[in-house]
Every structure is written in C-alpha cells, then in structure tokens.
Amino acid sequence: MTRRVGVRWAAVGACAAMVLALLSGFAMPAHAAANTVITLTFDDGNADQLTAAATLKNLGLHGTYFVPSGWVDQPSYFTSANLQQLFADGNEIAGHTVTHPDLVTLTSDEVTRQVCNGRVALANMGFKVTSFAYPFASLDPAVQTIVKNCGFNSARGLGTFTARTIPGSRLPKPFRPPTPMTPRPGGSGQHMDAVQP
Ligand SMILES: [Zn+2]
Numbered sequence: 284m285t286r287r288v289g290v291r292w293a294a295v296g297a298c299a300a301m302v303l304a305l306l307s308g309f310a311m312p313a314h315a316a317a318n319t320v321i322t323l324t325f326d327d328g329n330a331d332q333l334t335a336a337a338t339l340k341n342l343g344l345h346g347t348y349f350v351p352s353g354w355v356d357q358p359s360y361f362t363s364a365n366l367q368q369l370f371a372d373g374n375e376i377a378g379h380t381v382t383h384p385d386l387v388t389l390t391s392d393e394v395t396r397q398v399c400n401g402r403v404a405l406a407n408m409g410f411k412v413t414s415f416a417y418p419f420a421s422l423d424p425a426v427q428t429i430v431k432n433c434g435f436n437s438a439r440g441l442g443t444f445t446a447r448t449i450p451g452s453r454l455p456k457p458f459r460p461p462t463p464m465t466p467r468p469g470g471s472g473q474h475m476d477a478v479q480p
Pocket of ligand 1: 379
C-alpha cells in the first residue's frame with residue numbers, strides 16, 4: 284500500500300527547513316521508504332516561496348504550488364513569469380480558487396465561480412491543472428462535488444505529519460514548524476493552511 288504524506292506550509296522558511304529535514308534528519312525504515320510518497324506542496328503563491336523553489340530545484344525535487352488565480356501578479360505574490368518558470372522546472376501548478384475564500388460560507392454559484400474560474404484562469408496560462416486545495420482546509424460534501432465537477436481529479440484539505448504520521452517511522456510527533464507562521468499579507472489573521480501548534 285502506498286501512503287501519501289502531504290506537507291503544506293505557507294512560510295518559506297519552514298518550507299526550506301522541511302525539505303532539508305526530510306533529506307537529512309529522518310532516516311526512514313527501508314520498507315517504509317519503498318512504499319511512501321511524500322509530496323511537497325506550497326499554498327497561496329507567495330513570492331517568497333521562490334526561495335524554497337530554488338532549494339528544491341538544487342536538490343532535484345519538484346513541488347506542487349496551489350495558486351489563487353486572482354493573486355497572480357499582485358504585490359508579494361508570484362508573477363505570471365514566476366509561474367511559467369516553476370512549470371518549466373517541472374513543478375505542478377494547481378488550483379486554489381480565485382481569491383481564497385472559505386468555500387463552505389458561500390452560495391453554490393459563488394463556489395462554482397471561485398473553483399472553476401480559478402482553474403480556467405490557470406489553464407489559460409498554459410498549465411495542466413488537475414489538483415486542488417481547499418482554502419483554509421474548509422470543505423463539505425457540496426463543495427467537494429463542485430470541485431469534482433469543475434474538472435479537478437484530486438483535492439486536499441490539510442495534510443500534516445501530525446495528522447498522518449507513518450506508523451513505525453521516526454518522524455517527530457507532532458511536527459512543529461521551526462519558525463512562527465506569518466499572517467498572509469492583507470489577511471485578517473493566521474493563515475489556516477499552515478500547521479497550527
Ligand atoms: Zn491557501
């Protein structure tokens with residue numbers, strides 16, 4: 284059986300630290316390493332994630348970047364050129380709505396607009412967009428159905444070592460980010476996509 288461990292961080296410092304920790308700090312049992320897939324995912328398209336992207340590239344790793352389409356080319360977020368370079372480097376560009384609302388609080392029409400239009404906008408930039416992440420890891424069955432109907436073939440909420448620690452592994456329980464999470468620029472509070480202590 285393949286176990287999938289999602290790693291989602293908003294802070295780039297934590298991203299880089301996570302990558303290095305995965306490579307050097309946690310020796311995995313041989314049988315687990317053969318059956319384990321670790322995905323490195325980054326949410327929201329913050330420009331400072333380019334530092335993590337450079338680290339991954341130097342290590343020959345790829346990540347998935349969940350990007351709200353309406354934030355592209357806004358100050359402190361990825362530019363269109365950044366996304367093109369990330370994609371050219373082998374990374375996945377994935378859906379994260381248009382403006383990152385809490386989908387369960389919206390009407391179905393507005394959920395559809397946020398999810399489908401976000402996907403279309405990224406597709407129109409030339410990306411094959413098949414994965415989706417729920418903003419704030421907030422979802423219900425109606426929202427899940429809309430995401431599926433918008434053409435995504437995978438969607439995820441919150442994936443953390445705390446939630447999905449591999450039995451028998453030597454990963455710490457619980458894993459804590461080495462630096463405090465920073466509020467999203469313009470946001471009203473902490474960004475709930477990140478692991479909360
Ligand atoms: Zn997010």
